[in-house]
Amino acid sequence: MVITLHKPVLSAEVMTGLAIIPGGYYMDCTFGRGGHSALILEKLGPEGRLLAIDLDPSAMAAAKAQPFASDPRFIFKTASFGDLTALVNEQGWMGKVSGILLDLGVSSPQLDDPLRGFSFRQEGPLDMRMDPQRGMSAAEWINQAEESEIAKVLRDYGEENFSRRIARSIVAQRKANPITTTTQLSKLIANAVPFHEPNKHPATRSFQAIRIFINEELDVLESCLAQCLPVLKVGGRLAVISFHSLEDRIVKHFMQQHARSHLLDKLPLREHQIVRRLRLINRLIRPTVVEIDRNPRARSARLRIAEKLA
Numbered sequence: 001m002v003i004t005l006h007k008p009v010l011s012a013e014v015m016t017g018l019a020i021i022p023g024g025y026y027m028d029c030t031f032g033r034g035g036h037s038a039l040i041l042e043k044l045g046p047e048g049r050l051l052a053i054d055l056d057p058s059a060m061a062a063a064k065a066q067p068f069a070s071d072p073r074f075i076f077k078t079a080s081f082g083d084l085t086a087l088v089n090e091q092g093w094m095g096k097v098s099g100i101l102l103d104l105g106v107s108s109p110q111l112d113d114p115l116r117g118f119s120f121r122q123e124g125p126l127d128m129r130m131d132p133q134r135g136m137s138a139a140e141w142i143n144q145a146e147e148s149e150i151a152k153v154l155r156d157y158g159e160e161n162f163s164r165r166i167a168r169s170i171v172a173q174r175k176a177n178p179i180t181t182t183t184q185l186s187k188l189i190a191n192a193v194p195f196h197e198p199n200k201h202p203a204t205r206s207f208q209a210i211r212i213f214i215n216e217e218l219d220v221l222e223s224c225l226a227q228c229l230p231v232l233k234v235g236g237r238l239a240v241i242s243f244h245s246l247e248d249r250i251v252k253h254f255m256q257q258h259a260r261s262h263l264l265d266k267l268p269l270r271e272h273q274i275v276r277r278l279r280l281i282n283r284l285i286r287p288t289v290v291e292i293d294r295n296p297r298a299r300s301a302r303l304r305i306a307e308k309l310a
Contacts, residue, residue, distance in 0.1 A: 008035030009298045010241055013285050014101060015039055017239045017305035023047040024098030025091075027231075029081035029224070030054060032107040033062045040101075041068050051091060053077045055130045056110065082220040084227040098236045100228055104221065105243040106211060108297060118211060120186035120203040126179065128211045138210050142185070143178050147171045157218070157246065158209025166192045166206055182207075208244065218246060225254045229277060232308040237281065239305045248302045255280060255306045281305040 008014070014036060020026070022045030028037045031054040040050050050073060052063065063069060063076040079087055081102065088094050106118050114124030117138060126139035142150065147167045154163035169192040170179065179185050186203040193202040212218060228238050238255075242248040258278040285303040292299045 007295070008032075008039070009103065009295065009301045010285065010287055010291070010303050011036065011039055013303055014239055014241070015043070017281055017285075017303070018099040018101065018237050020044065021048070021098050024049075025093050025096055026050045026099045026101070027084075027088075027097060028052040028101050029084070030101070030103040030107075031059050031063060031076065032103065033059070033109055034066045034068075036101055036103060037074070038066070038068060040099075041071060041074060044073055046073070049073050049075065049091075051075045051077065051087065051093075053079045053081060053087060055080045056107075057131060057133070058109070062109075080220060081224045084224050084231060088231050094231060096233050097231050098233060100232065100236070100238050102221075102224065102238075102240045104217070104241060104247050111297075114182070117182055118207070120182055120189075120201060120207050123181055123183045126182055126185055128207075128214050130215050136214065138214050139178070139180050141214060142170060142210070143174050143180075153213045154206050154209045156209075157212040158205035159245070160205040160209060162193050163206075165194070168192075212244070212246075218250060221247060221250055222254075225251070229258065229308065234308055234310060236308045237305060238278075238308070239303065241301055241303050243300045243302070248304070251304050252284075255304055259306065277308065277310050278306040279309050281307055 018026070018040070020040060020043035022043065024044070026040050026044070026049070028040060028050060031037055031052040037050060037052045044050065052074065053076070055078070057078060060076065060078050068074050075091070077087060088097065110116050111119050114122035117124050117127035126137065126142070128138040129135055150170055151163040151167035154160040154166055160166065166189050169188055173179060173188055179188070186201070186207070189203040189206050196202045232238065240251045242251055255278055259276055259280050282305060287298040287301050
């Protein structure tokens with residue numbers, strides 16, 4: 001049995017939803033620290049294969065440190081799940097994949113490392129990039145973006161009601177001194193927000209919004225979902241865990257759209273004329289009270305599962 005110290009969110013529900021076939025090909029598109037990958041490998045037989053990917057370079061070191069690192073059934077790639085088609089073509093798996101898992105958002109190890117700049121609770125450089133070697137950091141963006149752009153990002157990606165106030169404070173502050181650390185930004189936001197929600201740090205929405213924007217997370221998610229259908233075999237399953245309402249909305253719309261016929265607008269139709277590409281498995285799944293007590297970060301997790309029909 002594979003042993004892992006990392007307990008992934010909704011692990012039992014994910015394993016049930018994926019309905020692992022021992023000889024199947026599977027993809028863990030957000031490896032993190034390998035919790036879900038370990039559970040998938042436990043259920044695979046000798047002919048089964050698991051391709052794990054993660055954009056974060058530190059995930060490679062985590063993969064090499066796992067007990068299953070040398071398992072011939074396990075393949076790891078440092079890559080974005082937005083490149084799903086290319087990764088699958090490399091393996092010759094197009095149309096043969098039995099299950100795809102996406103565990104969206106930032107991982108606990110990323111949050112707990114102050115040098116990554118994801119956490120508003122710890123002092124660290126204001127970075128927030130999933131891959132620190134790619135693109136613009138949060139500090140670079142926030143110190144040069146127009147006030148209107150900052151407000152739009154906070155409103156659109158964080159659903160922040162005080163986006164204009166916060167943006168105004170950011171621009172005023174950076175005129176005196178550049179904003180370069182997480183605590184600088186979190187304190188500025190806390191002072192800009194007129195009242196605070198109970199049990200929620202006032203910087204929560206803004207940090208989430210900036211991270212999503214910097215990493216283009218919603219665009220990459222939409223691109224990945226569009227690639228999942230040709231990658232999956234008939235009967236293959238797609239499981240997506242989201243932690244943000246905007247992510248969940250995209251996943252829900254995608255699954256519902258393909259669970260309906262593309263011909264439904266041309267009613268009336270006979271039953272045999274209705275072509276559905278996905279079947280929804282269960283309703284929205286949320287963590288139990290027991291899991292939330294054990295891991296408070298799981299409280300906003302939402303799991304949706306669908307099966308490819310055609």
